[in-house]
Each structure stands twice: as structure tokens, then as C-alpha cells.
Amino acid sequence: MPVIEVEALTRRYTTRTGFRRRTRKDVEAVRGISFEVGRGELFGLLGPNGAGKTTTIKMLITLLLPTSGSARVLGHDVVAEPREVRRRIGYVFGGDKGLYERLSGLDNLRYFAELYGVPAREQGPRIGELLELVGLTGRERERVEGYSRGMRQRLHIARGLLHRPDVLFLDEPSIGIDPVGARELRQTVASLTSQGTTVLLTTHYMFEADELCDRIAVIAGGLIVAEGTPAELKSRVADGHVVEIEVFDGVGDRLDAVRAIPGVTSVGVEDGGHSQLLVVRTDAAATVTPAVLGRLDGLALGRVATREPTLEDAYVELVRQA
Amino acid sequence: MSTLRLVAVGWWLQLKMRSRSSFDGLLSIVYPMFFATTIFFMYRENGDEAALVSAAVGASCMGVWSAVSTTASTTLQGERRQGTLELLVGSPTSFSLVIVPATVSMATIGLWSLVATLLWGRVVFGIPISFDQPLVFVVAALVLAFSLGLVGFLQAVSSVRYRSAWALGSLFEFPVWLICGFLVPLSILPDWVRPISWLLPPTWGVAAVRDAALGGNAWPDIALCLLTGAAYAVIGVVLARRLVDSARVNATLALT
Numbered sequence: 001m002p003v004i005e006v007e008a009l010t011r012r013y014t015t016r017t018g019f020r021r022r023t024r025k026d027v028e029a030v031r032g033i034s035f036e037v038g039r040g041e042l043f044g045l046l047g048p049n050g051a052g053k054t055t056t057i058k059m060l061i062t063l064l065l066p067t068s069g070s071a072r073v074l075g076h077d078v079v080a081e082p083r084e085v086r087r088r089i090g091y092v093f094g095g096d097k098g099l100y101e102r103l104s105g106l107d108n109l110r111y112f113a114e115l116y117g118v119p120a121r122e123q124g125p126r127i128g129e130l131l132e133l134v135g136l137t138g139r140e141r142e143r144v145e146g147y148s149r150g151m152r153q154r155l156h157i158a159r160g161l162l163h164r165p166d167v168l169f170l171d172e173p174s175i176g177i178d179p180v181g182a183r184e185l186r187q188t189v190a191s192l193t194s195q196g197t198t199v200l201l202t203t204h205y206m207f208e209a210d211e212l213c214d215r216i217a218v219i220a221g222g223l224i225v226a227e228g229t230p231a232e233l234k235s236r237v238a239d240g241h242v243v244e245i246e247v248f249d250g251v252g253d254r255l256d257a258v259r260a261i262p263g264v265t266s267v268g269v270e271d272g273g274h275s276q277l278l279v280v281r282t283d284a285a286a287t288v289t290p291a292v293l294g295r296l297d298g299l300a301l302g303r304v305a306t307r308e309p310t311l312e313d314a315y316v317e318l319v320r321q322a
Numbered sequence: 323m324s325t326l327r328l329v330a331v332g333w334w335l336q337l338k339m340r341s342r343s344s345f346d347g348l349l350s351i352v353y354p355m356f357f358a359t360t361i362f363f364m365y366r367e368n369g370d371e372a373a374l375v376s377a378a379v380g381a382s383c384m385g386v387w388s389a390v391s392t393t394a395s396t397t398l399q400g401e402r403r404q405g406t407l408e409l410l411v412g413s414p415t416s417f418s419l420v421i422v423p424a425t426v427s428m429a430t431i432g433l434w435s436l437v438a439t440l441l442w443g444r445v446v447f448g449i450p451i452s453f454d455q456p457l458v459f460v461v462a463a464l465v466l467a468f469s470l471g472l473v474g475f476l477q478a479v480s481s482v483r484y485r486s487a488w489a490l491g492s493l494f495e496f497p498v499w500l501i502c503g504f505l506v507p508l509s510i511l512p513d514w515v516r517p518i519s520w521l522l523p524p525t526w527g528v529a530a531v532r533d534a535a536l537g538g539n540a541w542p543d544i545a546l547c548l549l550t551g552a553a554y555a556v557i558g559v560v561l562a563r564r565l566v567d568s569a570r571v572n573a574t575l576a577l578t
Contacts, residue, residue: 103339
């Protein structure tokens with residue numbers, strides 16, 4: 001039996017503006033999505049900002065009621081049995097918030113251990129074990145207001161694991177963490193799944209999803225536009241190539257000219273501070289490098305490279321098509 | 323047992339958190355003391371010593387109500403801002419059991435103000451307050467604080483759904499001082515006000531503290547204070563359930 005079952009899940013937000021003449025606006029953030037996650041699986045939900053990732057997670061963790069459709073976690077309906085669901089899940093949101101700043105890390109954990117019904121005699125050892133796991137041993141008596149962003153995020157993880165949840169929801173957990181901290185976080189998440197915890201992860205970092213996730217769903221505009229293993233998603237664009245060209249003068253108005261080259265499927269620009277990186281995705285048969293360089297004639301160019309598509313390329317392509 | 327422990331730990335940690343700011347602590351003592359001083363001057367001019375003593379006891383309770391009324395209404399807004407409200411609602415514990423310890427901790431801080439105001443009246447204004455029943459006085463003060471914490475709970479839960487409900491605290495702070503007999507006897511208020519006063523736990527709590535300090539029988543008022551406080555708690559529990567569900571429907575938990 002799947003641990004998470006989502007069927008035709010929809011969530012609509014209604015906003016009202018104006019005082020005398022009230023106007024009502026409906027926004028459908030999630031539009032009838034369906035997916036399943038098996039026990040011990042690490043499932044990634046990828047999508048651009050506003051795609052509906054956080055709304056989906058909030059419905060699964062019972063903080064939002066769906067407008068229609070259904071969702072079950074460990075066999076419990078998120079609408080009819082919220083308390084049963086809450087007992088068995090943990091969730092961690094990214095960012096600085098969600099902690100009591102004036103309390104120590106230890107007091108924060110004590111408080112949430114009570115809220116999650118961790119028996120009194122188990123609290124001490126469990127908190128000690130988690131502090132060790134997230135590398136906060138020795139800092140637990142300091143007030144959270146003095147913690148770095150990485151320490152806060154690690155404390156969030158410890159909080160989410162206090163009651164040994166069967167399912168863990170991680171909503172952009174590595175946001176704002178330095179590379180070393182993010183790597184440690186990935187190791188922690190990987191070790192959880194190896195112990196049988198089911199994880200649903202949202203992230204903007206494609207390498208993170210590629211490294212961690214067993215399966216991924218790409219969500220855009222409230223719809224799931226693709227689902228599969230990272231390898232399957234990559235294979236969707238595997239028959240193409242990616243040309244990367246470093247441009248020092250700024251690409252400016254040459255983008256449309258590059259896009260118009262036959263065989264080019266998409267063009268993106270990544271700002272690298274003193275230069276820009278033009279990323280040109282092509283279909284398999286096309287050899288476009290000379291044509292692209294021709295369109296950029298007169299600009300100061302740096303490195304030119306051709307590589308195989310990554311998960312990020314697959315993601316960009318899928319979102320672009322959505 | 324685990325519920326009692328949850329409430330006790332919640333109360334203690336909330337108290338710890340609220341006691342961390344020395345500025346807030348000072349403000350919670352000085353602010354009601356400012357009003358109490360005004361009352362002491364007014365009654366001293368009147369020359370009626372019995373009325374002055376009675377007003378001094380009532381004024382000492384003002385700080386307990388002030389500590390609860392404004393803070394309880396803004397507390398969930400504060401939880402929203404620091405991103406903890408969703409965590410509290412999303413925990414398997416009943417939301418009421420999370421909020422009651424928080425509002426009772428606010429009233430506990432108000433007890434400091436009660437003691438400080440009594441000392442201020444004694445030392446600066448020479449108001450003679452002799453505690454005929456010190457133990458009963460302590461019980462009455464604790465029951466007052468607990469019941470006011472329950473009233474604060476009812477106020478607090480209303481802002482789960484409606485963000486601007488925090489303004490209710492400021493709206494109720496001063497009228498309750500007047501209609502619950504903190505400063506003037508209920509007997510001099512218009513007849514139509516009295517039934518409203520009887521429905522409010524501070525009325526019975528202040529009367530109990532006053533009786534305990536001045537030698538009256540405080541127990542009936544203590545019982546009524548507890549009873550009315552419990553009624554507010556029951557209303558709060560029902561309301562909390564409905565408003566949290568409404569907040570989940572209308573997606574207002576994360577809105578600041």
C-alpha cells in the first residue's frame with residue numbers, strides 16, 4: 001500500500017478586495033494532481049515558484065483543506081483524520097522562521113517533544129541523539145536568536161524528527177544553507193530513507209533532487225507535467241545537447257537571433273557577475289555551435305562547451321513546455 | 323498525566339520566553355503602576371481611607387488584566403510572524419492545550435505587577451494594607467490570574483482565523499477595569515451594567531482578592547471566579563476548533 005496517495009487534489013484560493021464593491025478573485029494553485037509515494041521512497045516535487053509545491057505539502061500535512069480531491073497519508077485521510085496523520089508525520093520548512101528565538105535550542109526541542117507526545121523518559125535521550133545527528137551538541141543551551149541560518153535549519157530537522165515520524169515532508173530544507181551544511185543535510189536525509197522513513201522533498205536545487213530522489217514529479221501551474229526517476233526525466237531530453245557560451249559584453253538583443261536557429265529548443269541566460277552564461281539546448285540532430293557563434297559575432301566571448309543534458313535541463317524543458 | 327505535563331511545560335517555557343526581555347518586564351510593571359498612581363492620588367484627595375485601601379487592592383489587580391488582555395490578542399499574530407503558528411496547529415496536540423498555558427503564563431507575569439503595585443501604594447503613598455488572611459489572599463490572586471488566563475485564551479483563539487482580531491485586546495482593556503470593579507464599587511455603576519459585570523471572571527476575582535485582603539469571606543467569589551473562567555475556557559475550546567478549521571479552509575494560518 002502506498003504511504004502517500006494523492007488523487008485529483010485541487011486547491012483554490014479566494015481573495016477579496018475593495019470595501020464597498022467587493023471583488024472576488026479565485027486562483028487555482030493546485031489543479032487536480034495525482035501521485036503515489038511508496039514506503040521508504042524519497043519522492044521529489046520540483047517546480048518553479050508558485051507552481052503549487054508548498055500548497056500540496058500543506059494539504060498533505062493537514063494545514064490546508066483541499067478544495068476537491070483526496071489525499072491519504074499512511075492510510076489516513078488528511079481531511080477526516082488530521083490528528084492521526086499529524087501523529088505520524090514530521091515536516092520541516094526552509095528558512096529562518098519556525099523557532100522560538102528567545103528560547104534555547106534545547107527548550108525548543110523540549111517544547112515540541114511535548115506537543116508531539118514523546119514520553120517524558122524518552123525525551124532526554126532522543127533529543128541528545130538528534131542533537132548529535134544534526135551536529136548541534138554543545139550549542140543546545142544557547143538561545144536560538146544567536147544561531148546561524150545553518151544551525152537553525154539543522155534545529156528544524158531535529159524538531160521534525162523528534163517523534164520518529166514514518167513520513168517526513170521537507171519543503172526546500174536547504175534554502176540559504178552554505179554548501180557544506182547542504183551536503184550534510186543531504187547525507188542526513190539519505191540516511192533517513194535508508195532507515196525506512198518515507199520522504200517527500202521539494203527543492204529548487206536540481207543536483208540535490210538528482211542525488212537524493214528515487215522519483216520526481218515536476219509541477220508547473222498547479223499540474224504535474226512529468227513524473228519518473230531522475231534518469232527517466234533526463235532521458236526525455238537525452239537525445240539533445242547543451243551548448244554553453246560565456247559572454248562578457250552581455251547577450252543583449254541577440255537572444256532572439258539565437259532562438260531562431262533551426263534545431264535550438266530553448267535558450268537561457270545565467271548571470272555570473274562579470275559575465276553571462278548563454279545556455280542553448282538543441283535537439284539531437286542539430287549542430288548549432290557555429291551558427292550560435294555567428295549570431296554572437298562581435299561580442300567578447302569566453303569558454304565554449306558542449307555537454308550532455310542534466311536533470312536541470314530536463315526540468316527547464318519540462319517547465320517551458322508546460 | 324501527560325496532559326498535565328504538557329500544560330506545565332508549555333506554561334513554564336512560555337513564561338521563560340516572556341520573561342527574557344527586561345524592557346517588556348519593566349513595562350508590564352510600570353504601565354499599570356502609572357494608572358494605579360493616578361487612582362491613589364484621586365482617592366487620597368477624597369480623604370476616605372477605606373475607599374483608598376479598597377481602590378489600592380483593585381488597582382493592584384489591574385496589571386494582571388493588562389498583562390493578559392493586550393498580549394493574548396497579539397500572541398497568535400506573533401506566532402504567525404515567527405512562523406510557529408502552523409507548527410502549533412499542525413501538531414497532534416489539541417490547539418487549546420497549546421494556547422491555554424501561553425495565556426496563563428501572561429497572567430502569571432501580571433502577578434508581579436500586583437505585588438509591585440501593592441508595595442508602591444504601601445511605600446510611596448503609605449496605604450495601610452494588612453492581610454487578615456494571607457493564605458486566602460494568595461489563593462485568590464492565583465485564581466484571579468488563572469481565570470484571566472482563560473479569558474485571554476478566548477481572546478487569543480479569535481485571532482487564529484481573523485488577523486485583525488488582535489485589536490480586541492486594546493478594546494477591552496480599559497472597559498473591564500471599570501465594569502469589573504477594579505477601581506470603583508459595582509454598586510455605583512448603572513443597573514444595566516451589573517449583569518455584564520457578573521458574566522466576567524475579573525469581577526469575582528477582584529472581589530475575592532479584596533475580600534481576602536480586607537477580612538471578608540473570599541471563598542464564594544473565588545468559586546465564582548473559577549466557574550466563570552471555566553465557562554470561558556469551554557467557549558474557547560469550541561471556538562478554537564471551529565476557527566482552526568476555518569483557517570485551514572481559508573488559508574489564513576500563514577498570513578501575516
